[in-house]
Amino acid sequence: MKIGTETLLKTNGYNLNGFSIEEIGDDHISTGSETPLKENAFELSDAEKKDRIANLFAEIMDVMGLDLTDDSLKGTPKRVAKMYIDEIFSGLDPKNKPKVALFDNKYKYNQMLVEKNITFYSNCEHHFVPIIGKAHIAYISSGKVIGLSKLNRIVQYYAKRPQVQERLTNQIATELKEILNTEDVAVIIDAKHLCVSSRGIKDDTSATVTSYYGGVFNTPDKIAELQNYINN
Numbered sequence: 506m507k508i509g510t511e512t513l514l515k516t517n518g519y520n521l522n523g524f525s526i527e528e529i530g531d532d533h534i535s536t537g538s539e540t541p542l543k544e545n546a547f548e549l550s551d552a553e554k555k556d557r558i559a560n561l562f563a564e565i566m567d568v569m570g571l572d573l574t575d576d577s578l579k580g581t582p583k584r585v586a587k588m589y590i591d592e593i594f595s596g597l598d599p600k601n602k603p604k605v606a607l608f609d610n611k612y613k614y615n616q617m618l619v620e621k622n623i624t625f626y627s628n629c630e631h632h633f634v635p636i637i638g639k640a641h642i643a644y645i646s647s648g649k650v651i652g653l654s655k656l657n658r659i660v661q662y663y664a665k666r667p668q669v670q671e672r673l674t675n676q677i678a679t680e681l682k683e684i685l686n687t688e689d690v691a692v693i694i695d696a697k698h699l700c701v702s703s704r705g706i707k708d709d710t711s712a713t714v715t716s717y718y719g720g721v722f723n724t725p726d727k728i729a730e731l732q733n734y735i736n737n
Contacts, residue, residue, distance in 0.1 A: 593626070593665055609648070619731065690717070
């Protein structure tokens with residue numbers, strides 16, 4: 506069951522697991538492997554969404570006491586709206602999903618292919634502040650291969666939405682398994698969460714690592730081999 510902000514607030518500050526919003530605090534939680542979207546998430550056009558976001562963000566700025574007639578600030582609501590829809594949250598819309606073409610594995614390469622250090626920028630869904638990290642992807646061909654740049658695009662697509670790192674890891678892995686028609690996929694994400702470093706506990710040195718090992722990658726030997734490729 507998916508619940509929106511209004512529904513959550515109407516439960517007297519409690520979520521479906523019985524914990525209050527205050528008890529959850531800054532804890533890292535997720536409600537599932539799918540991004541929580543309303544059923545009517547795409548009824549509005551992008552232009553309509555931008556108009557509504559701009560109006561609502563202008564209201565937030567006004568409540569904070571900012572002077573929206575100032576030359577530096579009066580364009581901010583529209584800039585934020587454009588950034589949300591066209592850039593940092595563009596991965597919410599399926600129409601922006603990268604088109605992927607597969608090619609025959611004519612080289613008969615049957616070892617792991619690793620694309621490492623794929624830089625991405627995402628946003629924590631709990632505070633809407635940045636997650637900055639690198640993804641490492643590996644797969645073993647089942648007869649088809651994918652263009653290397655498409656691996657980067659898949660990472661960027663799922664990163665460009667309000668995220669939880671565990672979900673991001675699984676979404677990338679699931680997408681690759683479906684495209685490549687193989688379970689032999691691995692995804693490792695190493696990221697810095699600004700909700701940890703810039704607020705709350707304010708720890709600027711810690712990082713979070715999540716991983717998915719599927720098929721033959723879910724063995725000690727393959728994990729060690731993959732880690733060796735990444736670390737070197």
